Amino acid sequence: MKKTHLFLSMFVMLFTGSFMTACAQQKAKTEQQIEEDRSRDQYIQSMDILSNVIGNVRMYFVDTVNINKMARRGIDAMLGGLDPYTEYIPYEDMDELKLMTTGEYAGVGAIIAQRPDSSVYIQSPMQGMPADEAGLIAGDRILTIDGKDFRKSTTPLVSQALKGVAGTIAKVTVMRYGETKPRTFAVKRRKVIMNTVPYSGMLDGSVGYIRLNGFTDKSAEEVRTAFFDLRDKKGAKSLVLDLRGNGGGLMQAAIEIVNLFVPKGKEVVTTRGRSAESAAVFRTLTEPVDTKIPIVVLIDGQSASSSEIVAGALQDMDRAVLMGQKSYGKGLVQTTRQLPYNGIIKLTTAKYYIPSGRCIQRMDYSQANQTGMATTIPDSLHKVFYTAAGRPVEDAGGILPDIEVKQDTAATLLYYIAVNNDVFDYVTDYFLRHKSIGQPETFSITDQDYAAFCRMMEEKKFDYDRQSGKMLEKLEELAKIEGYLPDANAELKALREKLKPNLARDLRRFKKEIMNHLNNEIVTRYYYERGSIRQSLPDDKVVKEAVRLLRDEPDRIARILSAPKSTPKK
Template sequence: MINKLKRPVVYIPLALLLFSGVFAFQLKNDKLFALAKNIDIFATLVRELDSYYVDEIDPDQLVTIGINAMLEELDPYTEYIPEEESDDFRMLTTGEYAGIGALIGNRGEGNMVLMPYTGFPAQAAGLKIADYILKIDSVDVVGKPTSEVSDLLKGPANTPLKVKVLRNKDTLDFSLVRKKISLKNVPFYGKLDEKTGYIKLADFTSNASAEVRNALVSLKSQGADRLILDLRDNPGGLVNEAVEIVNLFIPKGKDVVKTIGKLQSVNYNYRTTKTPVDKDIPIVVLINERSASAAEIVAGALQDYDRAVLVGRKSFGKGLVQTTIPLTYNAQVKVTTAKYYIPSGRCIQAIDYAQTRENGEVTSVPDSLRKAFKTANGRRVLDGAGIEPDESVEEVNYAPISYTLVAGNHIFDFATQYFYKHESITDPLTFTITDQDYEEFKKFLSGKEYDYTTYVEKSVQDLEKYAEKEEYFDEIKSQLEAIKAKVNHSKEQDLDTNKEEVKKILSEEIVSRYYFQEGMVEAGLDQDPAVEVAKSYLSNPAKIAETLTATIK
């Protein structure tokens, strides 16, 4: 009886396993057949188009468009990288390329140097911001797309080239030698006062952690005993660099981030492996809506360990990991292979791309489905929508006239003119143009186009548009016209009303002519609301302690 009773217990699961195995095998075969069938259809389609289409087609271009359209259905981060774009992709992930070390762009009248990076051939040779590029070696580049000009400037390291530019009506020739360019992840670091160190981390390419370490050690040697780590506008990058940066402040053996995907090979637990540089220095981390990926790992891990106060605005919410997979003919595909989870256990991915594909609309994780987790000190934090700061700081909203002056290149052009007239200026943090300089700027704008619509004008326009649909429009038409006449803006008046704001923007642009990227970052810190909040925390240890131990409601 006992054996008879036992036999079904043994044989029924075996039968189920056998059935499920056959079923899984059949499903796999069906999927493989569907893949093979559709790949064959696609190849046949391209071949027949090439034969029969009325005009000549470019098969490479057509297939690339098809691949990109297919990948766009998945998420914005899964990308096809053909062989000819592999150098650009390598530059994005490593920050390295061979060239002259300058940002090139078009300001409407031609391609010019927008920023020569400190210590590289362009800056060493004497190229300046606003130099119009006329010729590269024997190639006339006037009117050519920026991408072509950039490609001509790049090339194998240690190869010579000549560049002809137009500078303030003078034509100048420069002889340069291309060098291996490694873009800085830390464009600026320094002391904001006797005790407060500041590090701007702009990227997470190779060597990011070493640059942050060097900056931290240097600041400590200068007497800094508190730190602002600025991750605003940082798009992220290499996960291992993020882990190493967290390790500068967190003890050895701590979890930093886990990656979990469909395949076991992509599942990994990243932990700190070294002794930290400083596990006690008070830290404030600055984040905003453009802080993403690796930047969110650093900010989130430091928040989860209650190691730093986060100030700014909610981060982007990219909790997805990409892996680069080689394809045939030296092509590659960057594929989303996993989600990452920071020490509290939360994933901060904000967009549900599976639901987005299903619904056809971008689908965020609803607040009702966001799960609560705990930091090391028991503070409540949520998943599903980026990293939320401990104290929010609203984004600075500039006046319409400021946007218009920048977009119209009037700020840029006046800064260039100022540079030609002034041999030097004071240091970036204290420099500001005088009231006399501002009057010169107003004269400079005379006759230039910079019209715009104020917020009030837009509101009145909207009111008039909706009022036209009402029966009583004729009765209030005269009143609306009176309001429009009263709020009709005066550009000259707006220049005076927003004088301090425009002066600050002008001053920062002028600083870049003398101190390049580093100076522009430093100049932007003056009167920066988030920096001021960070400094208020760092000058008040009790406030930091309270923030890092209080329960977040």
């Protein structure tokens, strides 16, 4: 009897447990179905309203309306409220997507920009591309293209006119700086390939350097080629991979670049989203080129997306030392889906997780603050993860470098000089007056050149925003409201005198920084982007610290990448 009661009791318990589990599953399924039904009803209702709104505008609005433009504005506003990365790309803009993914397009190969007077000019012809070979130079103001007037235009319209079928001729008429008669150039369009490795070279006798500017379907091969050249031909014993300012690109390119330096079969990134198809695990698929060479990866606040996958994966695998500043914090994945009329939608479909399991997404676009802006994920919600060796790392809204090297704070004056048209014209004038200059690493304008530059800036009455003066005005207002103004008048007056705008003084105070900028801009005219990088490297404090670490402190590298003395439990 006792055995029978025991058996019955166990049976009842098992049945009850199974029944409760089934009920819970049914409840969850029911709630999910209710939510799906609600979502479907909302979708049908929204589409009905939207269709009727457009129909009423088309039929009854007082003026004729371009429905396509109105719909495009609505689509852009709708998607813009989700996050900055989700967007609609119509068929006519497909070249931009191709450029982002392949680094290729058919055109003349020139970067253009617009001035406040609505004129568009050549900002920088690409080395060896049609515009460069035809003789167009930076500063040339575009007047007409194939006979069509572009004296007052926009960069998108001019860009569209310069692009075209490879092999066709673009007749470009420009006004060159300092001249009064236009020049016309016949530029033969061809496939333009934008290299994502603009420069690689040796920093000293043993340290190789690769600058990577983006992630396209050719980036991994470019890095591979540069690496073999540095290691096998130039004798590099260690490597600096510079990802600063690299905003990302194709995730697959990031995986392939990681694969160059870690064994086959390693997990690099995992994606997870709402749909089942967004969940995937990506591993290295081929044999690496070198798993031993010491590597330092440079990152900063503009290193994002695929840059963070490369840096974060190499950090999580204890394969490279990260140096610089905290990265941007973009842990989202975009995929494209086909739309009617050959358009596509680039849609955020998942978050990605690097090998330690962390997602480094910084912004929460589902939550908005009082001003309607997305909120930053608070520090209190950050979690600790561990690398393969057991080193603690955080999902800290970005990748934290193993060695932080802070950049020097630039004066506000330098920003305004960098974007000032008169400064651009000064560089153009210098280029036209000098047929050649010295090597990028050693070139510098003279003190006489700088004195002439300062005179020009004063004659042009160069003005720039002075944040300190604005802050002082706010401080005086607050002091007045709070009743401190009478007693603080003397101190505020003295501070006002010290902060009084004085262009001549500021040009003297920041002479070194301004000369560095002018030198770099001038070098770029002669040696293009490659020369610009060469010119900046000798004074780059982050690069110098990376070289010192790789050359002189191998033991420190080993300590950084090794397990802590007491390895935490995972």
